[in-house]
Structure formats: C-alpha cells, structure tokens
Amino acid sequence: MNSKITLSVLGFGNMGQAIVGGLINKGIMSPEDISIYDPDEGKQKTAKEMKVDVCPLPEILLEKSRVILVAVKPQVLKEALFPIKQKLHESVLLVSIVAGVPIEFYKKFLGVPNLKIIRSMPNTPALVGCGITGVSLSPECGEEEVRVGKVIFSSVGEVVFVPEPQIDVVTAISGSGPAYFFYLCEGLISAGESLGLDKETAYKLAVQTLYGAGTLAKVSKELPETLRMRVTSKGGTTERAINYFQDKDFLGIVKEAIHSAYRRAKELGMQNLLE
Numbered sequence: 001m002n003s004k005i006t007l008s009v010l011g012f013g014n015m016g017q018a019i020v021g022g023l024i025n026k027g028i029m030s031p032e033d034i035s036i037y038d039p040d041e042g043k044q045k046t047a048k049e050m051k052v053d054v055c056p057l058p059e060i061l062l063e064k065s066r067v068i069l070v071a072v073k074p075q076v077l078k079e080a081l082f083p084i085k086q087k088l089h090e091s092v093l094l095v096s097i098v099a100g101v102p103i104e105f106y107k108k109f110l111g112v113p114n115l116k117i118i119r120s121m122p123n124t125p126a127l128v129g130c131g132i133t134g135v136s137l138s139p140e141c142g143e144e145e146v147r148v149g150k151v152i153f154s155s156v157g158e159v160v161f162v163p164e165p166q167i168d169v170v171t172a173i174s175g176s177g178p179a180y181f182f183y184l185c186e187g188l189i190s191a192g193e194s195l196g197l198d199k200e201t202a203y204k205l206a207v208q209t210l211y212g213a214g215t216l217a218k219v220s221k222e223l224p225e226t227l228r229m230r231v232t233s234k235g236g237t238t239e240r241a242i243n244y245f246q247d248k249d250f251l252g253i254v255k256e257a258i259h260s261a262y263r264r265a266k267e268l269g270m271q272n273l274l275e
Contacts, residue, residue: 005029005151008061010080011072012038012047015097018127019069020052022155035064058083062092067148070096074272077101081109090114093145095152097122099175100268103138103164116140118149121167121175122156131157134170168269172261180257185210 007029009016016036023029031051037058038044047054055061061068062084072080077098088094088110095118096106103117117138125131133153137145146161153159162170185206192202217224232238 004033005067005148006033006065007035007067007069007152008055008065009034009036009069009071010058010061010084011070012036012040012043013071013073014127015122016069016071017043017046017050018129018131018156019071019097019122019152020047020050022126022129023152024050024052026155028151028155035061037061059087062087066091067093067095067152069152070094070098072098074098074100078109081106085110088112088115090116090140092116093118093141093148095149096120099171100265101272102269103136105272107138114140116145118145119164119167120149120153121170122153123174124178126156129156132174133157133159134167134174135159135161136164136167137161168262168265171265172258175265176258176261180254181210 007020007023009020012020016038020034020036023034024031032053035053035055036043036047037055037060038047044054053064055064058080068084070077070081090112092112093116094106094110097120099121101119103119106117107113107115115138118141119136119138120133121135122133123131126133133156135149135153137149149161150159160170188206188209189199189202192205193199197205213227217227220227228242232242
C-alpha cells in the first residue's frame with residue numbers, strides 16, 4: 001500500500017457514517033478517497049450528501065480500494081460478504097467493526113487463509129468523535145496495517161492495540177462501558193428526583209457532573225483513586241456515600257458485572273466461529 005489511503009466501506013450505518021465523517025472533517029481523507037455500498041436508499045442519500053462515492057454493487061468496492069471497512073450488523077454479515085467473497089485476494093486489507101466476530105471467521109468464510117485483517121471494537125462515543133477503539137491484527141499484518149488502523153480509528157477518538165484474545169476484555173470495558181456510565185447517570189437522576197428535584201434539573205446536574213469528572217480524570221492524568229480522595233472530606237457527605245458503596249461492595253459488583261460481559265463476549269465469538 002502507498003502512503004495515501006483510500007477506503008471502501010461495506011455498510012453505512014451509524015458507526016460507518018461516524019468514521020467516514022471523522023476522516024473527512026479532520027482532513028485525513030477527502031470524500032473522493034472514500035466509496036461506500038449500502039442497499040438502504042436513506043443511507044445512500046446520506047453518503048451522497050457527504051460527497052462520497054456510492055457504489056451500485058458491493059463487489060465494485062474492491063475496485064475502488066484495497067482497504068475494505070466492514071461495518072454491517074452481525075446478523076447480516078455473511079449475506080453482506082457473499083458478493084465480494086469470490087473477488088477477495090491477499091492484497092486486500094479487511095477492517096472489521098462487527099462486534100463478536102473473530103479474525104478466524106473471516107479467513108474461513110472468505111477462503112483466504114493469509115488475508116490481512118484488522119478486528120476492532122469501537123464504542124458509541126465515536127459518534128461524537130470521543131470514542132476509543134480496541135484494535136487487533138491478524139499475524140499477516142505489519143507496520144503499514146498498524147498505520148492504517150491508526151488513521152481510520154483516530155478519526156473518531158483514541159486507539160489501543162491489543163492481542164486478539166484481549167479484544168473481549170476491550171468489549172466488556174469500553175465497548176459496553178458507555179451503557180454502565182449511562183446507567184449510573186440514570187441512578188443519579190432518579191435519586192435527585194426522589195429528593196425533590198425536578199427531572200430537568202436532576203438531569204443537568206447528573207450529566208454535567210459525569211462529563212466534568214470524566215474530563216478532569218483525562219486532563220489531570222491522576223489516578224481515579226487520588227481524585228476521589230480529594231473530593232472525600234473526612235466526616236463529610238461524600239465520605240458517607242462512599243462508605244455506603246463500600247459496605248455494599250460496589251467495586252466487587254462492578255468487577256463481577258464486567259467479568260459477566262467478558263464471558264458473554266467470548267461466547268458470542270465462539271458462536272460466530274462455529275456457525
């Protein structure tokens with residue numbers, strides 16, 4: 001591959017649109033460097049509004065670029081891949097954002113055992129450019145594929161590279177993590193309302209507090225434990241709440257919940273491999 005990257009995108013849902021939008025808005029790629037295929041007319045219209053090339057057939061994507069981003073839902077993956085199956089070759093780099101689908105599945109289903117594959121796990125904050133993506137590479141990948149992975153996923157946030165067995169941990173921590181955050185937010189809002197706040201005020205207090213705390217954690221680069229202790233005055237209100245959390249083994253509950261998500265991620269990966 002040359003230094004300039006072009007990209008073909010199979011499937012143009014929310015995450016595909018977020019990545020393409022990030023690449024264009026950050027000046028990483030021009031619209032003319034990107035081609036998409038999606039049978040949905042609404043998504044085609046969105047692509048045209050972004051001035052990217054809309055292919056009438058999925059197999060044409062392979063003529064447009066050697067880098068193919070697979071951005072379809074898991075339940076339609078085989079159907080989406082079938083039209084390009086016969087035309088794939090070892091010079092193609094397949095980049096997958098399909099949750100729960102291991103690298104080995106693509107090699108077996110597509111019949112290209114030496115195919116270069118990037119398996120990734122982005123999360124929904126990518127939709128606003130604040131995501132983090134876990135990336136795993138097949139053994140055939142080298143420095144150029146690392147560069148391509150960084151280019152694509154840095155368009156929607158930060159990137160970490162992990163061995164493929166750890167991608168299920170990434171799924172449990174950051175892939176599912178936004179839902180845990182939103183659940184905590186729900187709890188803060190509900191508690192505020194139960195103490196007499198109107199919903200709008202409780203919502204604003206909860207969302208801005210979590211946003212600010214997350215920003216502080218990122219900017220300060222200090223450990224969360226250190227930041228927590230700074231807020232926790234001895235004998236104060238925060239200490240009372242933290243003590244209650246500790247009495248109920250809050251950290252243990254979080255740990256077990258994430259272990260449960262991890263086990264489910266492994267189950268889904270095995271199911272997809274065996275199907």
